[in-house]
Amino acid sequence: QVLNMISEYLMSQTADILPNALVQSVDPNVVVQKRMRNLNVEWIVRGYLWGSLAASYERGGRTFCGLNLPNGLHRFQKLEVPLFTPTTKADVGHDENMTPNDLVELLGKEMAERAKQAALALFERGSEIMRARGLILIDTKYEFGLDSNGVLHIIDEVNTPDSSRLCDVEEWEEKYSRVATAMATGRYNTVTALLEVQPELKIKEFSKQYVRDALLDMGFNPAKDTEAPKLSEDQVVECAHRYIS
Template identity: 60%
Template structure:
C-alpha cells in the first residue's frame, strides 16, 4: 500500500477531479449499445463488453450528476471479489485489464433472477416490515424485530430482473418454475455461500456486509457462473462494524420505553443513531431530504454531496480490498483514455464507417463499399434512412453516431437527387463522403451552404479514403494501406520491366 491519505486530503484531491468522469460511451463498431442506468453493454459473438460509466441511479432514476471514478471503483471491487470467490463458483470474467472502466465477460444465458441475500432487517424490507408486512418472497418473518436487527441466519429473497421499472419479489417456488428446480437450488445455495464469504472478508476489514444481490448465468454446457458485480456498494449495503456495534444497543435501549412506534420514528427524533452506509443509500437519502418523489424531476447533487459520494466509494474500495486507490496522473479524459487503451489492446479498431443509403434497392452497391472497407480492416455498418421519406429517422441516426467517442466517417449513398449526403454533412460532427449508386451524380456536388460532403465515385476509392482517414488511429489499418500501395508499385515496376 502507498501513502494513506486523510479524509481531508482525499476530498481535496476529489475536488480537483470533479470533471474526470465517464458518461455516454458509444463505440459504434461494436454494434448497437444496450444502455443501462449505469452501464453501456455490447453483445459481441462470444463476449459481453461492458463499460461501467460514472452515472448513478436511485429509485430507478439516473441522476443529473456524474460521480468521478465510480465505474472503475466498482470494477476493481468486483475483480477482487471474483478472485476471492472462484473456489465457490466460476465467474464469467474474460478480462478487465484493458481499461479501468471496461469489463469483458463471457456471454452467458442470464437466469433473469436477482438473487438477493439479506443478513439484517434493513432497507426496503425494514420499511415494509415497519408498515406491518410479515411475509417476504413467501418467507414468514417473526414479529418483534427492529430495523438494523440481524437475522438468525441470512435469508434468500429473490426478485425478477426488470428491464424497466421496479423488480418484483418472487417466491422460491416461482424461481423454480422460471428456471427449474436444479438451477434454482444451485442459485440459492451459491448465493448464500457467496454472502457468507463476503461477510467473512468484510469482517476482516472492520465492515459488515448487510445485504447484497447476485446475478447468475449458464454457459453452453449449462454450468452456472456468477456474472456482473459482486459485493460492490452499488449491489450491496455495507457499514462500519464498530459503528453498528455502538449504535445498535442504543437503538434497542431507546425502543424499550415504547415512546417510538418504530426505529424510523426514533431516527427522525435522534438522527445521530442512524448507521452510515457505504452504498447508494447515501444518494437515496440526499434525494429524500430534498423532497424527491417518483415522477418529479430528479434533484442535482451539490458539489459537496458529489465529493462525499466519491469519498465513500473510495473508502469502501480501500477497506474491502486493502488496496490504495491511485488518482490518475494522465491528463487524458476518461473517454480518450478508454479509446486509446482499447485500441492499444487490439480489442477495437477505434473507428467506424456508417454507410447510409436512401433505399435497400441499393444494397449491392452498399455491399461493395463494405467489402472494400473489410479489406482495409475498417469496421462499418449499413443504415437505410431516406432523407426524403424518413428525415427524422436520418437525423436521429446521425445524432446517435454524434455521441461516438471513436472517430467515424459517414458515407452517403443516394441516387437521383441526393439530399442524403447534404443532410448528413449538415448534421454530422464527422466528415461525410458521397458515393452515389447511380454513377456520376452532380447533385452530390451542389449541396447548399453548411453541407460539406466530399465525393468519391467508386466503392474501392471510398474505402481507401476511409482507410486514409483512420490510418493515424490504427496501426493495422495503416499497415494494410501501406502494403497495398507498395504492392501496386511493385506490380507497375514488373509491368514496366517487360519492355
C-alpha cells in the same frame, strides 16, 4: 474504477464457490465479461433488517418471499440466519418479489436450488471478507448467468457498494445497542419513529442509497422525472469517500 476493483477482487476470492464471467479489465473503468444467458433473477440475500425489508416490517409485514420473520425485530437488527429474498429483474417498472415456487417454475427445481445455495455461500464468504476489514455486509444482490454449456456463473458484479449495503462494524455495534435500549422503553413503535427524535442514531451506509436520498431531498421523482438533478461537488465527494472507504 473503484467498483471494478472491488468486484474483480471479490470474484477472485469466490471462484471456488462459483465460476465468474470476468475475462479481464482492459482499463480501470472497463471490464470485459463472457457472454452469458442471464437468468433474469436478482438473487438478494439479507443479513440484517434494513432498507425496504425494514420498511415493510415496520408496516406490519412478516412474510417475505415465502419466508416468515418473527415479531419483535428492529430496524438495523442482525437476523438469526440470512434471509433469501429473490426478485424478478424487470426491464420496465419495479422488480417483484419471488417465492420458492416462482423460482422453480422459472428455472426448474435443480437450477433454482443451485443458484440459491450459491447466493448464500457467496454472501457468507463476502461477509467474512468484509468483517476482516471492519465492515458489515448488510445485504446484497447477485446476478447469475449460464454459459453455452449451461454452466452457472456469477455475472455483473460482486458485493460492491452499488449492489450491496455495507456499514462500519464499530458504528453498528455502538448505535444498534443504543437503538435496542431505546426501543425497550416502549416509547417508540418503530425505529423510524425513534430516528425522527434521535437522528444521530442512523447508521451510515456505504452504498448508493446516499445518492438516492440526496436526489429525493432535491425533489427528484424517479417515477415521473426523466432527468435527475446534478449533485453538488460536496455530495459527489461524499459518495466517492463512502465507496473508497
